[in-house]
Amino acid sequence: MSEKKPTIAVIGGTGNQGIGLSMRWYKAGYSLIIGSRDKNRAAQTANIIRDKLIKITNSASIEGTGNLEAVTRSDVIVLTVPYAYQLETIRSISKALENKILVDVTAPLVPPKVGTVQLPENGSAVVAAQNMLGDNVSVIAAFQNIAAQHLSNLEHNIDCDVLICGNKKADREVVVKLAGAAGMKGWHAGPLANAAAAEALTSVLIFINRAHKIKGAGIRITDGTDNHER
Template sequence: MAEDTTVIGILGGTGALGSGLGFRLARAKYRVLIGSRDIERARQAASELASGSDGPNLVGASNVDVAQQADLVIVAVPFIDRDKVLKEVHSYLKGKVVVDATVPLQPPKVSVVHLRPAGSGAEEMQLLLGSDVKVVSAFQNVAAAKLKTTNLIDCDVLVCGDDKDVKERVISLIERMGMAGLDAGVLANSVVAEALTSVLIGINRRYKTEAGIRITGIARTEK
């Protein structure tokens, strides 16, 4: 696979989901910036991921530097910290695509669905960042542990957003990572993907598995 020159930044790249996405993106030959408020932690995480991903293009940096230098930004911080982090980096996100991978869980009952006042967390992100930023949602229903393997991931990634071209760009990125991305409609539909995460958490606890979702009836080429 040829290297892609797009620089992908991950805010919260040291967490389970963020580091898993970084691992997959590096294997897909993207240049990846692993972001954290603690730059030393970010550098350590990037070094550890690089050693197992066959992808040398992993760099640890502050969240601010990630937002400034990346062409596309994935937000994978805990939801409780999300808005604070976004306010710190807002000025560097103008004109960019931002992928919301967060889920508005409410501990301790994370297996119970909680709806946001704006409908979805992704819509709230769009309102916070403004029209100069293209927000899409994705990756909410992928088990983080599966991302850090080289195995095929047998679940679909729902991509919601209001700009078709931006969604197609994110879907292409997902496919390059070895997963199936599906256009799930407008950003408002993110509420469904976010809610499914709580449902999946409950299923995974009860059945002791790492379940995802799979949309049937769609012709696809397995990676």
């Protein structure tokens, strides 16, 4: 008997990163609910994804609605809004998050110097989310270092790894599986406090993109040998 896949809500799912992740999970057979402050825009985005992948998958459902309804009807919530709206958005859906997993993709990018590490005073944007929500919500940090253009291009494999931080190993493992379903290797990277390293790496990668004129730099974990298993 196959394991039942959780229903995923992607909050901020009308943005580039949210759309890319949604496309990959929908292709892998997960049921998706796109959440947005504008439920009509969320519905339009869901229809676009469904139409684009209609020849690839019909085993899962995808729809769009408002943020709060999307969270209420889902098992795992993925937050993909810009840093400036992170805590405001979490506050608006907090009552529906209790006893659920919140996967926070937030990297604290502060324009105009997004290529410079600018961690918040408490050390981590995702830790700030956990502090706001309390212990009844399991916040997991993941996907901060994956460029949106890689996610939305389903024609190529993503040659990047995902650092997954959280205080509960079982909940991290849920997200490791989601990373795998989206075509990436997920790594248990320790407690939520370690998310500061992943958040900082986002600015480092942006700087590398600019300095070396490349697109979508990412990270890979290796044991230093050429026979490392992916």
